[in-house]
């Protein structure tokens with residue numbers, strides 16, 4: 328048999344974007360308004376990065392790799408504004424939630440409504456003795472949370488910074504989410520209910536930065552979150568199609584591995600598996616750690632890398648994908664989204680964090696995708712945040728048996744809350760942080776970029792050490808669909 332040799336094409340472009348995740352796609356679409364000859368290179372066979380899905384059983388079942396809530400879809404919200412400004416809003420169809428999540432804390436469910444008015448009424452009814460503190464908390468969301476949510480608009484010159492908020496913002500930057508709630512509230516249930524929401528930022532309350540969290544709460548509570556039918560892949564496919572129809576060039580299954588510089592330190596060429604791109608400008612939506620490995624030695628490299636060493640990779644996750652033989656609603660999954668908090672409330676000893684016990688003790692998110700979109704089939708997903716641990720070192724057989732052991736442990740945990748599930752699982756499989764790395768190239772399988780903890784300083788990432796290179800997206804400014812797409816839009820507008 329004659330083996331087919333890959334022919335590497337040379338192509339001149341005005342700008343090269345690494346990664347066709349949501350950041351890269353919106354960045355590319357927006358950039359095409361001012362530049363021609365823009366290319367995106369994506370390592371995976373499909374566009375979307377974390378916003379992808381996969382199918383099983385002849386496409387009868389569809390599993391979403393990340394979509395739970397897309398924030399920013401209400402009038403005047405940032406993501407909707409982006410979609411309107413690049414003529415996408417009228418072509419997209421979102422569905423909305425009546426309830427954000429049902430959170431189980433110490434034997435009781437708390438059902439958080441889908442809008443700020445309902446949330447205020449509900450929390451005041453549940454915790455009347457905390458009324459004054461709740462008023463302060465909602466005030467913080469509407470001031471400090473709002474101002475940080477508006478950061479992208481501020482960089483676009485469309486929001487004026489309220490300097491009066493800065494002293495308090497700086498103070499809160501030093502606190503974790505847990506410390507912030509403990510400084511306001513007495514009621515342990517209320518603290519745990521609100522803390523559990525940090526899972527949606529891909530973190531836990533005892534390590535997340537309070538200001539970063541307030542910005543997310545503003546987005547989740549006040550900007551009308553929704554979702555797209557057909558999983559996040561339908562959104563990513565749609566954005567890729569728009570990028571191509573507007574004149575963009577895309578190369579899938581094509582990983583960038585080298586950026587060449589001339590003696591002046593300027594970019595001259597980018598090499599991928601399938602291309603030599605002749606270009607002076609590169610926008611990287613992948614990890615800056617990986618970009619540094621693509622570059623040759625240059626004078627400021629060491630200094631920049633030593634700053635990178637101070638950042639910690641964010642959590643990855645362990646996900647169990649389940650198909651049931653009955654509609655999940657009949658098995659007790661009456662809501663779309665649950666967060667099940669253990670009595671330990673995500674605070675683990677180092678031994679617990681290192682052992683399998685973490686899968687019983689860290690919060691468990693349960694999503695009934697069938698209720699969100701019956702076309703996906705009878706699918707449920709169980710997620711616990713996880714980290715690289717020994718996932719990357721294990722030999723194949725040991726890796727597979729550990730994966731199976733953890734999968735069964737998490738399923739047994741789910742039975743405690745949904746006993747009718749037992750005996751109704753038709754099919755199950757799992758993903759680990761190693762799977763994340765395989766499909767998105769993220770170091771240590773991080774699913775949420777770098778950790779954003781108190782006092783962490785990621786600001787240096789806004790200025791890359793190489794002329795013509797910039798870092799945009801989750802790795803430069805934090806995770807989330809809205810954040811990724813708004814960052815993509817803003818950076819393209821400013822470029």
Ligand SMILES: Cc1cc2nc3c(=O)[nH]c(=O)nc-3n(C[C@H](O)[C@H](O)[C@H](O)COP(=O)(O)OP(=O)(O)OC[C@H]3O[C@@H](n4cnc5c(N)ncnc54)[C@H](O)[C@@H]3O)c2cc1C
Nearest residue numbers: 346348349350370376377395396583613774800801807808
């Ligand atoms: C389980 C889970 C649930 C989530 N739920 C939500 C949610 O409900 N709401 C929400 O707002 N956010 C959620 N998120 C976060 C959200 O999915 C991400 O923050 C967002 O999709 C990241 O987009 P991005 O484009 O910045 O990065 P990515 O999606 O990581 O895209 C980067 C792309 O670059 C490609 N790439 C990397 N290196 C190279 C290379 N060398 N050459 C070519 N291509 C390369 C990768 O393959 C990838 O496609 C969730 C994430 C996870 C993991």
